[in-house]
Amino acid sequence: MNTKNKIITFLFCLLLVAGLYFYFGFYNHAYVDIDNVATEIKMSSGELTSKYILNEESANSIYRGKVIELEGIVKEISFLNNRNTVLLHGDDKYSSVICDMQADQTEEVKKLVPGQKIQIKGICKGFLKDAILLNCMLINTQINE
Amino acid sequence: MNKIIVLLLILTNFTDVKVKSDQVITRQGQASFFSYTSVENIEAKNNQVLSIIDLSKNKIAVSMLMNAFVFKKSLMHEHFNESYIESDLYPKATFEGEIIDFDPLATGVQVKIIKGDLTIHGITKEVDIKTTIENNNGKYLLTGDFEATVKDFDIKIPPILAPNIAKTISITFRFEYQPYEK
Numbered sequence: 001m002n003t004k005n006k007i008i009t010f011l012f013c014l015l016l017v018a019g020l021y022f023y024f025g026f027y028n029h030a031y032v033d034i035d036n037v038a039t040e041i042k043m044s045s046g047e048l049t050s051k052y053i054l055n056e057e058s059a060n061s062i063y064r065g066k067v068i069e070l071e072g073i074v075k076e077i078s079f080l081n082n083r084n085t086v087l088l089h090g091d092d093k094y095s096s097v098i099c100d101m102q103a104d105q106t107e108e109v110k111k112l113v114p115g116q117k118i119q120i121k122g123i124c125k126g127f128l129k130d131a132i133l134l135n136c137m138l139i140n141t142q143i144n145e
Numbered sequence: 146m147n148k149i150i151v152l153l154l155i156l157t158n159f160t161d162v163k164v165k166s167d168q169v170i171t172r173q174g175q176a177s178f179f180s181y182t183s184v185e186n187i188e189a190k191n192n193q194v195l196s197i198i199d200l201s202k203n204k205i206a207v208s209m210l211m212n213a214f215v216f217k218k219s220l221m222h223e224h225f226n227e228s229y230i231e232s233d234l235y236p237k238a239t240f241e242g243e244i245i246d247f248d249p250l251a252t253g254v255q256v257k258i259i260k261g262d263l264t265i266h267g268i269t270k271e272v273d274i275k276t277t278i279e280n281n282n283g284k285y286l287l288t289g290d291f292e293a294t295v296k297d298f299d300i301k302i303p304p305i306l307a308p309n310i311a312k313t314i315s316i317t318f319r320f321e322y323q324p325y326e327k
Contacts, residue, residue: 080173132193
């Protein structure tokens with residue numbers, strides 16, 4: 001009986017530790033920092049939108065969920081709804097790439113100007129009227145002081 | 146007879162032109178949903194909602210990518226996309242409806258019912274959404290909230306996670322429109 005109790009207590013503790021480990025180590029895990037993940041595809045913002053306009057389904061199968069490095073011209077900078085968003089010119093004047101910037105990019109984003117050529121790295125989520133990239137950061141970009 | 150046809154053609158052509166200039170758009174609308182239970186509260190936001198209002202017909206269309214919802218924890222995001230919403234199969238949620246008794250020319254605030262079809266997880270339901278519409282010299286702001294029942298959209302939640310997710314999810318939205326230049 002005593003041994004049985006010990007085993008039960010031991011198993012219970014093990015379960016608790018495993019549970020805590022799981023909860024803190026895994027469940028509470030925040031989002032990836034885009035800086036720490038490798039780029040999978042490099043292209044221009046115009047190329048990305050044109051691929052989507054041509055065939056959304058096939059473009060999704062290539063780009064959706066991928067870490068993409070885009071080169072493009074700034075169309076607009078927006079701080080709507082407390083987000084830092086950079087819109088890059090697309091292939092035509094109707095479409096663009098919406099880049100939702102990571103929180104640590106605020107200062108850099110404020111210094112961008114429309115017409116500037118920049119490079120952005122982010123995760124492609126798909127296409128509505130524009131291609132959408134989340135968790136974005138500026139890369140290899142000269143900031144105007 | 147021929148004259149009538151020509152006249153009709155001209156008329157439809159004109160209305161077409163008029164329609165195009167009467168649209169407003171947002172590409173960065175915000176939609177959030179909340180699930181409150183005693184176990185945990187879950188909140189997610191999508192800041193890239195697309196919506197167009199056709200002011201001449203009082204019609205509104207909304208579209209959003211399900212995988213662009215941002216959660217506090219990445220595991221919630223994963224469960225939501227892979228198990229519940231199945232965003233690989235159903236990447237978008239859409240809404241198409243009509244703003245009842247809406248006067249696009251009236252400035253200031255008006256509260257209207259939007260009646261239409263909401264499609265989530267491939268399932269379409271008719272909903273009525275009470276919406277506050279603010280017209281600030283042609284800049285329209287739509288805000289509101291409504292509730293959706295998880296079961297209505299055939300979203301299956303495993304029994305072990307059932308206490309963590311509310312049966313009814315509250316959804317809020319905030320869309321700021323700009324003239325749509327075609």
